[in-house]
Amino acid sequence: MPDWETALASTPDISFIDGRTIEDVKAEMVADYEAYMTAAEGKPYTLGRAAPHRMELYAAAAQIYQAMQYIDRGGKVNLLKYSYGGFLDNLALIKGPTRNPAAAASTTVRFTLSALRVSAVSIPAGTRVSMDGSVYFATDVYTEIPAGSRTADVTATCTTPGAAGNGYQPGELAILVDPVPYVASVQNITPTAGGTDAENDADFKERIYLAPGAYSTAGPEDAYRYHAMSYSSAVGDVETQSNQAAGTVDLVFILADGSDPGPEMIQGMLDHLSARLRRPMTDLVHVSAPQKVAYTIDVTYWINRSQAAQAVAIQQAVNQAVEDYKTWQRTIGRDINPSKLHEMMMKAGAKRLEIAAPVYTAVSKIKIAALEGEAVVRYGGLEDD
Structure with missing residues (x-):
């Protein structure tokens, strides 16, 4: 069990209503009623088990206990152990993290000309490719096939965020949706990966727990883990190892579905960790999928x-x-x-x-x-x- 899960699991349970149950509330209301009636009549008063007033008290107790549940929840959502959904998003602002949004899958696409050209062939940014017309990938940047060459490779991102763009194997994205003059064929040369839904509560809690380690840039181990998890909600498990004598940091990660990251995700992670205000100048960062x-x-x-x-x-x-x-x-x-x-x-x-x-x-x-x-x-x- 990761350290953050161990820490939360070992934290004592809290009840903002002192652990009261619906039966406790019913019993207290009946006891109060009997006490008041005894005082008013000057003799012991007992409310019958089927008395209409007992049923009325029970009905009221259900509503009162529901209100107590709201009070209990209102306190608990301010604690990392219990918080969820929008409450967790607001709690996270205290430490700085925000929930990672849904991410789109990416791949590298190769465009091939029908024949060599004496001039460069332009491929506009946003040129779409697909397998069957249901999911589309669009090129990220403008690129060219130089004169005298037949191919050019460019990264492409799924136009729909989420896991739907994952799992297309090399060669499956072979339909050029937006025609480009002189291009005879197109295909992805890497598996599509990295698409995921918005970060779930468990992963977000881990990053909130790790957030204090990131206050001093990415030097400490927890800081590197925090920044790596912040890259994308597609990131699953992350581990780091450092040889400080050589000034190197080795970071490996897998995706949330257990698969290995593709070259686009690895390069994106490296760029993310190498940002000027994130990576210490003395660290040489290596990013890869873990060895098997x-x-x-x-x-x-x-x-x-x-x-x-x-x-x-x-x-x-x-x-x-x-x-x-x-x-x-x-x-x-x-x-x-x-x-x-x-x-x-x-x-x-x-x-x-x-x-x-x-x-x-x-x-x-x-x-x-x-x-x-x-x-x-x-x-x-x-x-x-």
Whole structure:
């Protein structure tokens, strides 16, 4: 669990209404009513369980308790542990961060002429390409195919922010929507990546927690993490490592969906971290996707015979546990840990396991475990308890 999550989880829970429940409010209102009636009549008064006045008090208690819930929420949204949505955006202003907006995917597009030309061919900024006419990418800047050359490469950004522009493989963006004279073909030469929705509350909370480390530019580790997370809401996990004797900072990151950043995202991150008022002059910053440490999954599991009626559901749950393990494992610097796979599959309903792979492997701070091939998950059948 990251430090910021540990810090928030270990912070004591707070109640601005002293933990009162609806039953507490009902009991207090009935007790107050009985006390007032006893004082007024001069003799003990007890309100019957089905008395109309008790029902009236209960109805009022529901409204009063609802108001108390608003009071409790009103206090909690001023605390990082509980805040959310627009409340979190306002709370963040105290420390400076603002929520990253939705980001558009990007790629590099290659334009190819039908034949060599004796003069340069202009490709206007905003020239659109597509795969099927549903999602469009527009070139970011004006470029030219020089005289005597047949191709030119230029970055292009999806015209619609969000994840819809992700995942187009090289060669799939092959339709030139806005014709350019003498251009015979077009295609993306890098996968499209980097598109994401607006930053979610959890990621925004992490940056708010890290914000104080950024007050002194990007020197400290937390400052580099903060500025890297601020680059785009498409950024997922970030880790840094520094060799100060050489003055270098190695920063690796993956995207929110667990995929590697493309060259456009890596260059954009480097430019973002290298801003004049952000990077110390003494730091040489290297940005990349994390190096891979390969692992495989080869496991056999059995189910209790007494659970035969639930066998199909358990098999589905076990398969999902394997998928969840693959997601859990894809965190920068996280050791390859078969014990976690064992724990997750057992919780899903397996009776016992034989795990041939993975084996425990230490992963350095700026590397990441990467599954090699497909996971092999065998169901061994039912076994006696």
